[in-house]
Amino acid sequence: MSxxxxxxxxxxxxxxxxDQIIELVSKLRQLLPEIRNRRSDxxxxxxVLQETCNxxxxxxxxxxxxxxxxxxxxxxxxxxxxxxxxIRSLIM
Amino acid sequence: xxxxxxxxxxxxxxxxxxxxxxxTKINAPNPISSSSPTPREIFQRYxxxxxxxxxxxxxxxxxxxxxxxxxxxxxxxxxRHRRLASFGPxxxxxTAAVLKKTSSHGKENEGGLGVQAGELRELVxxxxxxxxxxxxxxxxxxxxxxxxxxxxxxxxANLYSLE
Numbered sequence: 001m002s003x004x005x006x007x008x009x010x011x012x013x014x015x016x017x018x019d020q021i022i023e024l025v026s027k028l029r030q031l032l033p034e035i036r037n038r039r040s041d042x043x044x045x046x047x048v049l050q051e052t053c054n055x056x057x058x059x060x061x062x063x064x065x066x067x068x069x070x071x072x073x074x075x076x077x078x079x080x081x082x083x084x085x086x087i088r089s090l091i092m
Numbered sequence: 093x094x095x096x097x098x099x100x101x102x103x104x105x106x107x108x109x110x111x112x113x114x115x116t117k118i119n120a121p122n123p124i125s126s127s128s129p130t131p132r133e134i135f136q137r138y139x140x141x142x143x144x145x146x147x148x149x150x151x152x153x154x155x156x157x158x159x160x161x162x163x164x165x166x167x168x169x170x171x172r173h174r175r176l177a178s179f180g181p182x183x184x185x186x187t188a189a190v191l192k193k194t195s196s197h198g199k200e201n202e203g204g205l206g207v208q209a210g211e212l213r214e215l216v217x218x219x220x221x222x223x224x225x226x227x228x229x230x231x232x233x234x235x236x237x238x239x240x241x242x243x244x245x246x247x248x249a250n251l252y253s254l255e
Contacts (some may be wrong), residue, residue: 053208063241
């Protein structure tokens with residue numbers, strides 16, 4: 001594990017324990033599509049954070065693209081009739 | 093996961109309902125121009141759809157997370173700015189100053205993760221003011237909500253393209 005021990009500061013701010021960080025990082029790891037498929041347990045915390053940033057950026061881009069796609073499609077559709085079909089298919 | 097019956101109180105269904113309502117509202121004011129919208133109209137629509145998507149998701153999460161609160165407050169400020177545009181950009185300066193003051197909170201114990209955490213802070217709404225623990229926690233929730241958002245938007249877009 002590549003994360004160093006957090007420095008023992010004398011500040012009155014609550015100290016974040018290594019264990020907490022490790023636990024949260026592994027929780028994040030479960031969400032990342034790439035790392036989840038790799039069976040190695042040795043992914044460093046900093047790599048996880050890096051992948052997380054990349055993943056969030058790609059999700060933002062997808063939202064952008066989908067918004068653009070919807071803006072073109074919305075112009076050609078009657079929303080009322082489509083709505084019922086959409087809801088039905090999302091439920092099924 | 094997609095084949096489950098939609099739980100009416102799940103995040104996915106709350107977001108879907110809100111987002112669809114917003115889409116209907118966005119589509120409504122143009123009864124005549126259905127065949128050839130101008131590029132400008134399309135761009136405005138794109139902006140409104142994007143805002144509606146982020147807003148619908150933040151509302152569906154309510155105030156339970158810092159990132160959703162930050163998103164909602166950012167959206168409100170932005171719409172307020174738009175309305176008060178003629179009065180000058182005073183309030184944006186104060187907001188930035190407040191954020192700078194809180195940005196050094198709780199960062200002493202980051203160990204080796206400081207640089208990546210800084211990058212993450214810029215991506216997650218409200219991340220600047222969180223300590224590392226909360227940041228990681230909020231990030232996990234934020235990613236979950238983003239993927240739901242993408243999933244629903246993709247489904248809707250695919251449906252519209254088939255009609």
